[in-house]
Amino acid sequence: MIGWDLFTILCAIFLGSSGFILFYVFLRDAYRDRVEKIKRQTTTRNM
Amino acid sequence: MSDYVANIDYLIIFLYLVMLVSIGIYSYKRDSSYEEFILAGRGMTTPMLISTMVSTYYGLDILFGSSEMAFNDGLMAFFGYALSTLVFYLFIAFYMADKLRSSNFISLPEILEKAYGRKTSSIGAVSSMVYCLPTTSLFALGRVSEFVFGIDAHYGAFILGGIALVYTLLGGLKAVAITDTIQFSLMCITVAVGVPLLVYEVGGFISIQQNVPTGHFKLFGTVPPWLLIAYASSSLAVLIDPSLYQRIFAARNARQARNAILTSTVIWTTFDWLVVAGGIAALAAVTSGILSSDVHPNDAFLIAVTYALPIGLSGIFLAGVLATAMSTIDGYTLVAGSNISYDMYRPLIKPDATDAELVKVTKIGVVLAWTLGYVVAFQFDRIMALLIFVTTVITSTVFVPVLMALFHRGRKTVLAGLLSCGAGLASVLIFYISMSQIGDYNELWGTYIFSFSVGGYEFSIWQEYALFFCLPISLLGFFIGNIFGNKIEKAPLDGEMT
Numbered sequence: 209m210i211g212w213d214l215f216t217i218l219c220a221i222f223l224g225s226s227g228f229i230l231f232y233v234f235l236r237d238a239y240r241d242r243v244e245k246i247k248r249q250t251t252t253r254n255m
Numbered sequence: 256m257s258d259y260v261a262n263i264d265y266l267i268i269f270l271y272l273v274m275l276v277s278i279g280i281y282s283y284k285r286d287s288s289y290e291e292f293i294l295a296g297r298g299m300t301t302p303m304l305i306s307t308m309v310s311t312y313y314g315l316d317i318l319f320g321s322s323e324m325a326f327n328d329g330l331m332a333f334f335g336y337a338l339s340t341l342v343f344y345l346f347i348a349f350y351m352a353d354k355l356r357s358s359n360f361i362s363l364p365e366i367l368e369k370a371y372g373r374k375t376s377s378i379g380a381v382s383s384m385v386y387c388l389p390t391t392s393l394f395a396l397g398r399v400s401e402f403v404f405g406i407d408a409h410y411g412a413f414i415l416g417g418i419a420l421v422y423t424l425l426g427g428l429k430a431v432a433i434t435d436t437i438q439f440s441l442m443c444i445t446v447a448v449g450v451p452l453l454v455y456e457v458g459g460f461i462s463i464q465q466n467v468p469t470g471h472f473k474l475f476g477t478v479p480p481w482l483l484i485a486y487a488s489s490s491l492a493v494l495i496d497p498s499l500y501q502r503i504f505a506a507r508n509a510r511q512a513r514n515a516i517l518t519s520t521v522i523w524t525t526f527d528w529l530v531v532a533g534g535i536a537a538l539a540a541v542t543s544g545i546l547s548s549d550v551h552p553n554d555a556f557l558i559a560v561t562y563a564l565p566i567g568l569s570g571i572f573l574a575g576v577l578a579t580a581m582s583t584i585d586g587y588t589l590v591a592g593s594n595i596s597y598d599m600y601r602p603l604i605k606p607d608a609t610d611a612e613l614v615k616v617t618k619i620g621v622v623l624a625w626t627l628g629y630v631v632a633f634q635f636d637r638i639m640a641l642l643i644f645v646t647t648v649i650t651s652t653v654f655v656p657v658l659m660a661l662f663h664r665g666r667k668t669v670l671a672g673l674l675s676c677g678a679g680l681a682s683v684l685i686f687y688i689s690m691s692q693i694g695d696y697n698e699l700w701g702t703y704i705f706s707f708s709v710g711g712y713e714f715s716i717w718q719e720y721a722l723f724f725c726l727p728i729s730l731l732g733f734f735i736g737n738i739f740g741n742k743i744e745k746a747p748l749d750g751e752m753t
Contacts, residue, residue, distance in 0.1 A: 212460040216532045219525035220447040226522050227443025233302040234436045 264570025268403070271441075271574040272415075275422055275581065278433050299432060299505045304515035306439035307432045307586065308502050309522050313442065314583030315395030315576070318530060320642060322556030325534025328478055329471025332534065335478070337527035339487040341520050343494055347503075348516040354661050355500060356509040362590075363497040364598035367653065370660035371672025371743075373602045378676040380598035382652035383497045386645050387591035388628035389416065389584040394641070396580040397632070402554060403573050412632065419581040420625050423589055424618050431585045438578030443522070445568070445575035446560075450529040450536070453563035457539045466539040485643070485719040491726075492646040495657050497590045533560055588624050595620030640701060643719050644687065651679035651725035655733050668740025671733045679729030683721060690718045 299307070324332035360366055363383055368376035393412045400411020422430045457463055470477040478486075493499065499516075506512035537559035540546045550558055557576060561569045596616035601608050608616070656675045659667065694703030694716075703718040 210460050212463075212532070213454065216454055216460075216529065217451055219528045219532075220451045223443045223522065223525045223529060224447030226525075227440040227447065230302045230306055231436065231440035234300075234306065237300050237302065 261566040267570030303432045306436035308519045310435045310439040310582035311586035314392045315580040321530045322534035323552045325531040326552040328476040331476030333531040334474040340490040344520040352513040353509040355503045363500045372669045375672035379653045380594045384591045384594040386649040387587040390628045390632045392580045392583045394632040419584040423585040435582045438582040441575040441578045445572040449560040450533040453536045456563045463539040466542045489646045591624035592617045592621030647721045651683045655729045670740025671736030674732035674736035678732035682725040682728040686721045
């Protein structure tokens, strides 16, 4: 293994984990927004 | 159907395409305002911003262009071409994001409108629209369809590009951003898995070095220096990329925009390296007999990575490749549509247009831009030639007036903006037409070259050098206009951007 191999592996680890993390955060935010929206709708209806 | 793709891979690709249309339907909102449709209500979260920035900029043109360059010239594709773009992104993050976001613009030509008036912004809108036409992505999508589905490139581009068109029309930037996030994840994960597997498959970089020409491992390769500078100069377009501007305008605040660009820049760097490494490894796979010797440099990366991945994963990779193209088509087509509605229809035809009218005209503009892009896409033989042409058009036209509007605190005149934009655009057209008449077509480089000698010295002008002539002409136009034009008493931007 030489420097270029190592660089390639490091880049792959960074890129792959970025993909996972951002997708997870996106889903989490979307879920929170949805819960928030439902809560707001319920509150408005009760009023 | 391709020999490298199994039925399970086709099923994955099919499910992915169904999901995209479903998102468009989910995001559809009958009474959305113009700002909601085009800027997602200026409420995009950081993960969405990063995803949409990375995936929109990183289209198949870059994926194929960079890997093709790496296949032909080696490391130069990363050190000579990709890195220069990343430097400009850092400049935007630190020096431009704050100015742009805090001024509450909606589009790039609107900056020109506020600084120099409607005539200048109209020329800017035309060049922005030309730049945003989805030509290169549709062209590349056609190539991928040929490889994956074995269908004619024209039909493939029509069907797959049509799906991107449908969800863009239905959901606007919100649908584009949601699909971009999914597409971004697919792109990152599949490239991150595929390229190391390909490198491993060909025996690592020690084996690669033995199987490719030695020039491939020189940092700046064996490409003529002026051509290298021309490629790097084309990255200047990043500083005035209408789609990137749209993302900055859509951010919740300037800080969020800057952070998203900085994170995206690191992701782009790793992505660029993996694509370049994949391109060089693909050449090693060809020379060592792992892949057929008749592989086209454009397709080498795609074929080599698909070959290296196991069944199932190659389906996800190909869906990721389609995602790469579709995320660019949707993002840029939406900007081109808004150029037609907000920057041409509103100022020139109906200044008092309502939100509903603007959304309607934007949708018509999106269809028009997509259709124009489709027609032009198959007129070019090389992706890089097309890419350089459109970047030259926008850089020569709006680079000087936009940067002067943002950074030049001194005298500015309407004539300066108009001459800078007009002379820049005219000079590109004259240069390209002249080169096709007086230059000789070079089969090896796939471009026009005009050679002449002065005082015993030989000189060559390549078509790719257009920016060296057109950008100074645009700058000259600005200075001449500034001398002879009437000073704008209170430039609107001066007040807003302090």
